[in-house]
Amino acid sequence: MRPDTHLYRELFLNDVPLMDARAPIEFSKGAFPGALNLPLMNDEERHQVGICYKQHGQDAAIALGNKLVSGQLKEARLQAWAQFTQDHPDGYLYCFRGGLRSLITQTWLREEAGIHYPRVVGGYKAMRGYLLNNLEQAIGSAHFQVLGGMTGTGKTDVLQQLNHSLDLEGYAHHRGSSFGKHATGQPSQIDFEHRLSIALLKKSAQGHQRFVLEDESQTIGRCSLPLSLYRGMQQWSLIWLEDSLENRITRIVRDYVQNLHAEFTVQYEPQAGFALFAEQLRQSLGRISKRLGHQRYQQLAVIMDDALLEQERSGVLDGHRAWIRGLLTEYYDPMYIYQREQKAERVIFQGDADAVLNYLRKQG
Structure with a gap:
């Protein structure tokens, strides 16, 4: 017994x-x-x-x-x-x-x-209580590095190839931007904290004392980072991931269009799934309409609608590249360039995915 x-x-x-x-x-x-x-x-x-x-x-x-x-x-x-x-x-x-x-x-x-x-x-x-105490102790005693980079550089792809990474967006089931929602909902705040703490517990038990995580806002969708973790991310050393604009657009089409559509297709029958997928894309763009400005928002919305019509008619995704390009060059990139300048003194390494992976593997 x-x-x-x-x-x-x-x-x-x-x-x-x-x-x-x-x-x-x-x-x-x-x-x-x-x-x-x-x-x-x-x-x-x-x-x-x-x-x-x-x-x-x-x-x-x-x-x-x-x-x-x-x-x-x-x-x-x-x-x-x-x-x-x-x-x-x-x-x-x-x-x-x-x-x-x-x-x-x-x-x-x-x-x-x-x-x-x-x-x-x-x-x-x-x-x-045990998990929360473990989380705070780990944040206070372990060594962390932050992975940053422009939108679409593939930060999550890099993290998933590292044994000592913490995939905050994975635990939160959200990609961390206005377009970050999945077809299925996020965990509760409590469940997010449990996932993060258990991941740290397991990786520490494997012998890891150094961890790398993505540079995030204080909230990932509706999930909030522990305050001690978020404060630490404003101080820890930063590795900057770089990639070309065309590669970034291709990756965003894969993750935010192709894969998101597939998620909705799994959850619903094809016609309803596509309609819900398209509505989510439109709503995501609408959430940043004020920051884009009315005229630019309207232009991007028309391009997005045309791309969705073509995707529904023929399955071709190329039309999405235009609104993604405009969103990156006119909205996200200027914002990230500014943030990169503010964090310049914390950047200890920068390079493409292969270079960053090699560097982080040696650090880990």
Whole structure:
């Protein structure tokens, strides 16, 4: 029989399967990668029990919970828990604080299904606290370098070829610009923090003490960087990635047009997928219309519409190059040139992708 555990580090390093007994509303606000929500109580049941606890105390709340989760409902939940234990014999269960809900789940499994399944001591709250502490400690003690460059130079491509990189945009599921949304939504702020902390934990366990990450704003879509990390990024040394304008346009067509369209096609049937993809592109351009100025925005919007019509009719993507070129040369590039000048004293290396990769591999 496996004992209950408080070895949070091992749980995250080994991707141990986790059964989350919290209510769905709690799970949706934040969870751990790979955890499965199999609640003891649903949202309404939890709400009723919570009111009862405040008004009449713990014993009355437990009695109400047993009444609400009984009969066929209780049997269905027991079957789901039992299936999880069979599928994941090395896993653990937890609730918010490692208290009553996980204890009741554990007890019902043992007494009514004959299954001895361990739980996480301290539950979600303790595990999250561990990850946040680990994140702050790593930011304070590890060595970081920042990868910068103009839009479309392929910073993410470089990061994905390095063992000691942190892909902030990957954890946030967003490309970090007005055009950065994917076909599917972003994680919650809490889930983003968990992904980042676990990545740091695993890479540190592999022996890495130096990390490289992309130069980002304080927010990536709706996900905010930890303040200590963002402040550090304003001070750490900077590696500047360079590429030609034509290569950058080609890469942007690949990522923001071809691949984005493919994402929507996977999520929806082709016609609806294309319509949603096209609308997202138009909305992305619209979000920076004031900064572009009305006349330039209108010109780029017309070019984009023509390119989308041609893409829908023939599948040809070349028409997108014109609005992307205009957006780079007249909006993004001047902004990045200014930022590069402000950070000039922090730049310790610059070059194309091969040169930057060689440099960063030696640093790592």
